[in-house]
Amino acid sequence: MPAQPGDQEPQTGSAEKSTNATFNTAEDALSLARSRAKTGFDRSIITYAAWVLRWRWAALIFCILVAVAAASGARHLGFTSDYRVFFGDDNPQLLTYEALQRTYSKDDNVSFVLKPDNGQVFSPDFLTALRDLTDEAWQVPYSTRVDSITNYQHSFADGDDLTVQDLVGANLELNPAEIQNIRTVALGEPLLVDKVISGDAQTTSVNVTITLPQKSEDETAEVMAYANQMAEKFRAAHPNVKLVMTGVIPLNNAFNQSAKSDLRTLIPAMYGVILLVMVVLIRSATGTFTALLVIGLSVVTAMGVGGYMGIKLTPPSAIAPNVILTIAVADSVHLLVTMLREMRKGASKNAAIVESLRVNFGPVFLTSLTTVIGFLSLNFSDAPPFHDLGNISSIGVAAAWLYSILLLPALISILPVKVKSGQGGAEKAAGMDQLANFVIDNRKPVLIVMTLIVVGLGAMIPRIELNDQFVKYFDTSLEFRADTDFATEHLSGVYQVNWSLPSGDSGGISDPGYLAKAEAFSRWLKTQGGVAHVQSLTDTFKRLNMNMHGDDPAFYKLPEERDLAAQYLLLFELSLPYGLDLNNQINVDKSAMRVIVTTDDISTNQLRTLEYAAAAWLETNFPEGKTEASSPFVMFAYISQRNIIGMLTGTVTAFILISLSLMFALRNFRLGVISLVPNLVPIVMAFGIWSIFVGEVGLASSVVTATSLGIIVDATVHFLSKYQRGRRDRNEDAEGAVRYAFSTVGTALWVTSAILVAGFGVLAFSTFRINEDMGLLTAIAIAVALIADFLLLPTLLLTVDKGRKQRGEANIGAPQIATKAAE
Template structure:
């Protein structure tokens, strides 16, 4: 036996015997520590702001915040209304839409309400400019009035495709909400009031479909999805783990002890997150589910080895001590590599993933402590009965070992071919992150938003703030002409549904001041005249319906808002790049201006996150590799381990390219997190392989068979549990979490395939002739361990 291994075995054996002697005290102290940590759970809360996905250094967030400081900080709630039959120009419906518009001003934090009924329609009355609601309170809404309203609404580019559909069958009431961002109750308060308004309107008009969407609804959907996941996925996870462990372990005591370990680990991690003041978000709220999944691995390895020894005739105490002696080092290493993998999420550009990584890393550390302390102490107390197996019993792992050893070259060739094909498919994947698609179709926000985009207009917007040449410059005819050209350039794109621009107001005012002659619907050609038109119009606007959402205070810039179809983020980035080129060539004062807005931010977040996580994954990869080389005390084995650790992620993405074809924000963290988990199986297999080689002089073939015999069952059991756990996560109503679960489960499956088929064949190949069995027989588990 090597000196290092012997020293560690002696100390672990002494620790195990001490643990059994003081088992009651260890269990009591563990419970006290867990309760103290879990007490912090009372401080946990949910974030209700989509901005939490962006770090303060995110350039798209900085640009958006700058835009909102220039104009007004605004989020919105949009109430979309569509009659089942007929159009919206019905007297009763219009009256109630007007009432709904007036009531919408009472929504908490509402600063503006825009609808068809209160649109500030300007007309000529002799030499005067008249500005009034399109549907005034005293409107008769008779046949002639309805014709007037319809013609004005459908002819007005400011509201067509934004507040009313071109087919006149759908309209919206848009509530601008200025959130102070001082309390997490702001969004729920606004949404609760808006929902009461919508419910009342539905009751009064059962003949219409009413949808509720907008950025505030998006915020609320994030928190509701998180609350739904934590209420459903964690109990479901416990049920799945109970079923899987009961079937695979076939030990009531082992199942109970493991459930307690994972429960204490998750409770400790979430409690410590509360003590640290971490706010939960849809990604980080999955931490308990992931911890429950990961925490089980350490316990499974310790329990399976213990039960195997008992089935071979050892008493419980001896089997428990032996299990700790054999598994202490690999369990520590696997916990350390998983810990490193999740800590690497701190390289993510999205803070929720940093929180997910930190909370899960805490849970992994807690799981290791409970697995080597609380678990064996509890097992020493609980009664354990197992059915002994006859000497010479050959299990499934022994048969698999015979297959791999006997057909090593063929197995290796097939694995290399499969890996090559799957890796070649990876470039087919398209990067796409549409935030509406973050939510399952069962979520009301997703249903309502899909409805709004289908029948009226989307919630995807790109905004540009176009500087003019100096204060008051927005009235400059040359500037206005170039802004109008840019708006027309945007409208020429099929993906653009609507463009809101101040030039439409200038053209309408010019027509109004020329007796509403349609021939004068064009931009004024004199700066002073344009400025006078604008001043006259602004003075006629009621409170709350001014132009501060389109022009800045000193009138040196104007905002253009393009509403887009349900496009991919790749298409939006292409539009942004093309717009930047157009502006630099045609509007010098706006050179360097790029698009902004929530959709723009989400369009770039996956790309930025992938760039950040490349650094994080590389750092984790280097640390894990160095750790394995140091722990295994072998550079050669450390290098061999790199193959089964890296290959599974590429294989999984290759399969994903065929099944799904698109990846988003979740994919950027899968490689880093799964790397730390996949390493677990590699570490356990290599540690058993090396133990047989060093401690009993076994050949490579004997060592491979020993590794399969001693740890093979534990590996496929833990992998099955991990896959089941992440499969539960795939049931999340939040697409990022579901994709994370699906991709990680797929990667773990590829990982166990690589560890069972690729790793042993590589070990045998690189062992060369020295790897072939001599005439000596394969050592038993007990012999190799001694």
């Protein structure tokens, strides 16, 4: 049973006076607050407020100790630089790709792409430099293979013998005749053109295959450090050659770089935005300082607990501090705005603190709860980094609530607060009154216009296209993105797709029937839009057959006998040097071969179309060779779809829990149902606006709905809370309650919304597009949510709740009417 108004009053007052002589307004504060209390919950919060004011130093020390203890876990935080962390252990595309890598050699690589300024790849100086770089590339840590045009294993007939040797051997004299021969061979070899050497002979590459032991998080950094050192050395020696690096290892490193870059830049920027907005809108140095302390402690608490949980930071989880900073400040703003408004009206500081806690404790708790539910729903995501983002953010939001209702009032009661009763507050109140009058006087037109806008924007959503090109995850300011764009433009795309074609028996890849179907599949792939290059062992078989017939071009075709094909392959393999075998193309027992497609800069929708078409072709023409496409590009092409499926469950769960929380807290089923509309409408409007101005979303889209739902509900909760107080405590009709809500919480809502929009808007400067999209989408959702709460929600309340009386309202007597008028 809640404490009654007089239960603790004498003890509280005497204790306060004996504890601190300057604490002489506490009794007045409690007396004023208790006179306004209408429910047992209010009286319980007043008792809690008295406890905080009495034990303010103890509360302050307790909060700091909690933050310090939690923050110590930050030493366990680390960064992971493996793109595979974006895929759950049961992700089917990941499992298929890992099976492929167990069958063949791994595809992790660093690719040096080189373009001479004079456009002459086939010149003595450049070929010598390229050969030296190729030789040095074998020294890259964990390298297992190096491929370039210089060490390409060129096979040709030498009488009755098959000769296999480097195309640009170490002892080869690079005279004009030899260079012309090298050029002819390189540009005539399907395995090289548009893969290792561009068709215009102006750009080439040195590809280093890396096999990481995966025993340390530092392996990628070690490879990149050596590769960067090689690149700088080459650039210094050959300033007339453009050299860039791309590949899977640089991709992994880019994830790491992006996460660290966001931590270095976005958090200070967010602090600056919050400081600026709060100084302008709160106009209280003490309030601003206290709010910054609250959000700072919330961040270190969350990150420290994340460290204890063993979380490794990735670009999505690295923005958790920004998310916490943005959301945590909203709690402080609501408490501060109410407190400062009371002080401007003449209340003492302690009275203002108690009153602020009385009217805000419930809504702040509820909004924190719904936000936590929204972020915890990210655990339904198929991408583990979003689990980490959700969990860290949830911890931070919970910590922000604790510090807001404990540390903030305790610290405010200790620090001096200067408030000018001012025109600014009156002007803001007048502005909210005018808005309230506009909505009330024009309720029907406003409701109709808002409905048409929502329906119109909702109709635009199907136009949005899903696209997850992992290269475009990164901002062009990152070296990996710029280098990869250069490589794609001048040599070949970096997106690859693999098919492992089984033959059904050991040595079956030498079967003429199998080879004919594999060759037909390769030819079909070359005709598909967006395909830049197809690597197939059938080209090697055709070349070997020609070699074994005196290099007669008429025999550039597949062998017609299985034994003959097997002998050719064996002879060729025995001629290959260490590190340049065929393990990247055939499995151990020669029962399957790999076909590798390199695509242009196509969208993931185009890739899925290619994969579906390939599956249909194999089903019809090569049923025994039916297999699934796999590669990192394929994995990322399906990540949005899989995430959307997972997050549908998470979003529905969050929506149900949030709705039940609202209905329970409001204790009014009708208001609970009404609250659902302004909570869902902003999501529809945000994606509708996005479809008009962007038209394309990726992985971020699958999580924005759930996270936004927990955030945008905050304004609805605060507005409905004040509306309900107007109806219940002041016995107002619907119009009066709407005016009361606008006047009491309107300013705080647009202040907190401005901070939230600015905070998530800062993510637009992230070097990681997923973070950028998520920040911008969330900022749009919050902005339109404020519009919905100021225009749509009041008109719904005026329409649905019109004429309804609160319980006991019909029995208001003269004393109650007089009291209401006095208030």
